[in-house]
Structures are given as C-alpha cells and as structure tokens.
Amino acid sequence: MIPAFLIILACQLAGEVAARLTGLPIPGPVIGMALMLLGLRLSPWLREIVRPVAEGILKNLLLLFVPAGVGAAAHLVTLGGNLVPVLVAVAGSTVLAITAGALAYKLAARAVNVTAEAGE
Structure with a gap:
C-alpha cells in the first residue's frame, strides 16, 4: 500500500x-x-x-468534498452577496464537467474498442 x-x-x-x-x-x-x-x-x-x-x-472520494463544504459555510455572508455569480459559476462548471466527462468516456471507450479489435 x-x-x-x-x-x-x-x-x-x-x-x-x-x-x-x-x-x-x-x-x-x-x-x-x-x-x-x-x-x-x-x-x-x-x-x-x-x-x-x-x-x-x-x-472515499466524497470525503474530499467536506473541506470545501466547510469553507463555503464559513464564508456564507460573502457568498450571499455574490449569490447570482456563484450560482452561475457552479451551474456552468457542473455542466462543463459532465460534458467533459462524457466526452472523455466516449473517447476512452472508442480507444478501448479499437485496441480490443486490433488485439483480436
């Protein structure tokens, strides 16, 4: 280990x-x-x-998000003053991350299929 x-x-x-x-x-x-x-x-x-x-x-990846959540809660007043930009940033980055993950999966699946077909 x-x-x-x-x-x-x-x-x-x-x-x-x-x-x-x-x-x-x-x-x-x-x-x-x-x-x-x-x-x-x-x-x-x-x-x-x-x-x-x-x-x-x-x-245990979820545990890595705990410090970010605590930090956000500690700065709730600052976040409240900038609520709209924060929500737009969070929503936008979430959509981009999901899209990037889907595209990466698609490329990896295509690469694995190509490799599997070449090995057969």
Whole structure:
C-alpha cells in the first residue's frame, strides 16, 4: 500500500516539477496524471500495485468534498452577496464537467474498442 501511495505522489511531484521547469500553462497534477496514465498503460505491474489504493481513494472520494463544504459555510455572508455569480459559476462548471466527462468516456471507450479489435 505504501509503495502505491509513493508512486502516486511521485507522479504528482514529477508533474509539478515538469510544470514549473517548462512553464507550461498546465497544472502539475494534470501532468502527473498523464504520467500515471502512461505508466499504467505500459506496465501491468504498476496497474496491479496501484489498483487497490486507487479503488480505496475512489470509494472515499466524497470525503474530499467536506473541506470545501466547510469553507463555503464559513464564508456564507460573502457568498450571499455574490449569490447570482456563484450560482452561475457552479451551474456552468457542473455542466462543463459532465460534458467533459462524457466526452472523455466516449473517447476512452472508442480507444478501448479499437485496441480490443486490433488485439483480436
């Protein structure tokens, strides 16, 4: 379990370092996720090591939203004064996130089908 966490954190650190060294307008964690994806695609060993930890994180993902909810509740007065822009931002970002997720799923499904057909 600890090696898997170290691998995940190493990918994030590598992404942060790459983002800062190159000056790319891409966040370090996104670069780290791309590195992790590349590693998972290339190494069955890495997939087996990281899988249990990744599943555990995904099962408890809702806990990561608790600090954001507490922060929002702490700044309720500020949010109330800007209610319309906040609601528009939340609704808009939700629609964009769902759309991006659906498109990513569609692309991934297409890639898996292409790979499966090529392997047969």
